[in-house]
Amino acid sequence: MRSLTVKKIEARGALDIAKRALQTCGQIMRYAVAHGYAQRNPAADVKPSDALKPTCKTNYARLSAKELPELLRKIDAYDGQPLTRLAMQLMSHTFVRTGELIGASWAEFDLEAKQWRIPAERMKMREEHIVPLSRQALAIQSQIRPRSIG
Known part of the structure; x- marks a missing residue:
């Protein structure tokens, strides 16, 4: 071949x-x-x-504090899929990895406790991770739920 x-x-x-x-x-x-x-x-x-040549994994550039407001404005102005915009907004409030957000299930969210409990098996370090959910994150999550499957 x-x-x-x-x-x-x-x-x-x-x-x-x-x-x-x-x-x-x-x-x-x-x-x-x-x-x-x-x-x-x-x-x-x-x-x-x-x-193929081996690929070297590189860390993506971080965002400086001065660049954050512009990124948030661009996320808010995103006119693609509404679910994508909401997911990016939720990530900006929780600082989780993309895979953790994509793999999330509704059972992981405890709205009463205002927490998102990510199971150890889905975490890079294989330890459960508890993400506190701010008022804003909860509002975004409530907009995501009716648009998502399952």
Whole structure:
């Protein structure tokens, strides 16, 4: 299997997309083998680290205190999906990671205690995390609930 296509994607700097393209090729070939369209899966012989340069994880730039008001204005003015805007607003009030917010369930929120209890298994450090919910965070959460699934 030639990895020319994923190398072109990698060359333009889209490293995650190149890795996903390589994985998709493997899925396609597994399907082909399972349904009799191919005898073997040549993609199984290629690991992403064989075809692509390793990526170094970098920490994203932090926001300075002076930049925060502008970010909050931009979030408020966001005219895309309302649920996305509300999620960004809630993140700005709780300082949780994106994955923690995306994976949240309504059972984690204790509105009486004004707390969000994120279970240890969803936390990076594998310890339960209790997020105090301000009046503003509770107001945002109440707008999210009717728009969300489950």
